Amino acid sequence: MHLTPSGCLPTKHAAAPRTLAVKKKTVRVITSTAEFARYVGLARTTVSRVLNGQPGLKAKTIDRVQRAMDETGFTPNAYAIRLKGKGTATIGICMEDLLTPTAVKKLAALQRVFRTAHYTSLIEVLEPGGSRQLIRHFLSMRVEAVVFIGHFPVEELTQRIAELNASATPHVVIDHVGIPNAHSVTLDRAHGMVDVVDHLVDQGHRTFGLLGISARLHGRLGRMHGIMQALEKHGLPFAQSTRSLDHLHVRENDFEYGRILAASFATLKDRPTAFLALNDEIAIGAMHGLQAAGLDIPGDAAVVGFNNQEICAMTRPTLTSIDQQIGETIRVGAEVLLGQIGQPPRAKPILRTIEPRLIVRQSTDPKLA
Amino acid sequence: MHLTPSGCLPTKHAAAPRTLAVKKKTVRVITSTAEFARYVGLARTTVSRVLNGQPGLKAKTIDRVQRAMDETGFTPNAYAIRLKGKGTATIGICMEDLLTPTAVKKLAALQRVFRTAHYTSLIEVLEPGGSRQLIRHFLSMRVEAVVFIGHFPVEELTQRIAELNASATPHVVIDHVGIPNAHSVTLDRAHGMVDVVDHLVDQGHRTFGLLGISARLHGRLGRMHGIMQALEKHGLPFAQSTRSLDHLHVRENDFEYGRILAASFATLKDRPTAFLALNDEIAIGAMHGLQAAGLDIPGDAAVVGFNNQEICAMTRPTLTSIDQQIGETIRVGAEVLLGQIGQPPRAKPILRTIEPRLIVRQSTDPKLA
DNA sequence: GACACACGAGGACACGTGTCCGCGTCAAGA
């Protein structure tokens, strides 16, 4: 073989080589080890052994290959490698969307964990109704496990989990309610609400406005369960102590929803003195609504958010909120997931719960103002 | 071939089939078209033709395959398909991180565009110093193009762009400064600052505090250039009209940085009446700092942020800010990128600029309060 | 009953890789 290192290499089929002209110079893009080996002047098998770090090779040979790789920018075809090899070292991450800050935070943390465990993350966003196709895509890419982050239609997700189980692909569902047969890590929202109510009762509050907290039963770990449990503990009857005006308005933009709900509450004679919001955005909107009605926070009304996002420290007054403990959630989630890989499938679903943490700020505590 | 549809299919090598026990029942995971074809009772080639929608097949046959796919959950191996086929229909997206909200917004928008164009996004986060390895990974996965979102070391990125060009892989760099030879879409920050200064001068302001806006020269599109240009237009000498205290504090948490910078400014006798912040977080911190010093916003001091994030509407007062026009940025970016695919490489880099938009709110306009 | 035709079977090759194995070559040491 006589090769000119300056390019213009012969190919098996002389016709139609993949070339491209850059300023009169013809640059070949090497696409296979065979072609590359010809460039280096070694046998394909020898090059392959260098690339895979096999023993019994002279340092000079290894160096020669290394140098040629830098020169040509040759990269072995991952698809061929994965086709031949056993595992793909890939984990599929199915996201509801990339716009929910807390979900993206989980994604970021998870991606970091997988990376340090030498797994590649295959991140996909689920289009409505496309879950079946998405999971098929994951399986087609032979992912070694799948993570679900966000909220999905229960029935659809249940079906997907079944399919994953059928193909012996491990999975974990992060913080989703109502998927009984799935391995999952769930935030104990009930516990969080107990902490909130305890704190507010301690501050002298006896009546509570609920902002966007739906009465839908989310089971033992749901918010409602926690609120009821805590009120009962303090001897406060639920029906008399709580009030919701959710039915009066439509939830589109959370901030605006919170503002207008608060405005409605402000007109009530027997207005609650404390407000529990579904999330931080609604809570902040509510603060604006209450303040616009001339009420002082926390003097006239206390407000509590949920998620403890960065914004909570940026409002006036700063917002008491509940921290999801995302770091811990992801740590446990990864543990559950990686623990399944290479193991026989479990008959019973793994269920782990995470305890949230109440972060008290000015919106509920006058002493902090 | 005599097959029992209930499972337990024969394999080429009878030894060590990949099985898993689920409640006494043995479930086989079908991993190849050949195996699947045997299950269906058709030839492998026939199944392949069904899967690829080739003509000349009886409806009954197609249905038989479809049914069997639902039963077994069989998915063809994407790696084998990609190995054989021409293109991978994959685009690599290189992110600085997944924690910067504006960057993630761009990612989300880009992913949507690619999806509708039938491209799969391969999202990866760049670890410091790992850019070389990351691009090799992309090339190994035979991506058809690469997008960079975020801020990267200039020299490193320049090198990567060169490598991509060498392998004839299209690219686009979203909103990055100082990469002269890269195809890029850049926000015209200068233009944005001109709008801001015009607006503030219009409101009667003549002195400006700069919060975190570095004097590093970012060229014609940089913030500083715009500020100087606008001041000159209004006959205001830059040195006398602007003031920066960035050197007094260390920037760690943006909110806190803004707060403490504002606190320092508040002690000055000849305090500026308007403040321009590097981003919304710093601006909000500054508002807190100024308010804590007893100053009224916008009465005693005006504050302007950058990015126009959702938070801007949630502060008191609401924050005037500059919108990056992310939708437009991504639209143009995708256009630049997809336009390169399948075309011969360009000699000259494509440079597109995006005009930001000033969003005026209460923090600079007393009439809106 | 003979013929045409539609459809599926199955062999073959290619894609780019990892890996095994027998063989040739070259240099060092006896």
Place this chain on the structure above:
DNA sequence: TCTTGACGCGGACACGTGTCCTCGTGTGTC
């Protein structure tokens, strides 16, 4: 000069797929 390693060569097979081709078989029609 002969022996002995060390090391690289190159053929072979496998991975799972798409696609082309030839051949057989079944079905329907006259």
